[in-house]
Amino acid sequence: MNRYQFVDDHQRRHGVKRLCDILGLARSSFYYWRRTAAARAARQTAEAGIAARIRKVHQDSDGTYGAPRITAELHDEGGPAVNHKRVARIMRTIGLEGVRLRRRHRTTCRLARALRAVHHVASHEHFALSIMSSRSPTDVMVVMGGVGSVTCRV
Structure with a gap:
């Protein structure tokens, strides 16, 4: 639960102004958060769909593809355009990684x-x-x- 959600849950009992003062929030930030709730929910729904597509492509590649290749596959499949940075962020949140074939070489001594x-x-x-x-x-x-x-x- 974030602070804005806390204010939203307890505003009838204590009032928005008092809760925002106690938590150190600007009231305008709280009202902005409340006004943009629908856009956040739509973005989360869209990202859940993209995450499902990413999981499918990752499984089809036997877990070897990373964010750049998965982005290319998603572009080839069609559907909504997805940026490689968004694919990388979603992969981090769902815990997927590509295989790294390059070995690290130590070039300097300790x-x-x-x-x-x-x-x-x-x-x-x-x-x-x-x-x-x-x-x-x-x-x-x-x-x-x-x-x-x-x-x-x-």
Whole structure:
């Protein structure tokens, strides 16, 4: 139940002005909500029909199609025009997802591992001394390791 519905349910007993003041609502917002109730109900009915069509297309594809393909199928079937963003929103609300075939590849290593590698390399005194004597403070070095590479300012 939203706040406007609460005001609508209790307005005879307490009055709209008092309830809106207590709940921190503008009375004009309440009256706008009440005036647009029919449009909201029509939109919910339309979305229920679209959700049924989306479920059918999703089942026909064995659960593999996502929002872009389902939108294309709905356009091919005919019926009312449906935007891909609306299809994606309805799919989220009814809990449908397409299959993702691409694997995620980790392109960078975690910061803790990188810092351990730098600390390990810098802890060897002879390595640190040879670098400090041969480089200026503004040089940048790249430390290659088993995890990957780490760029350090020396």
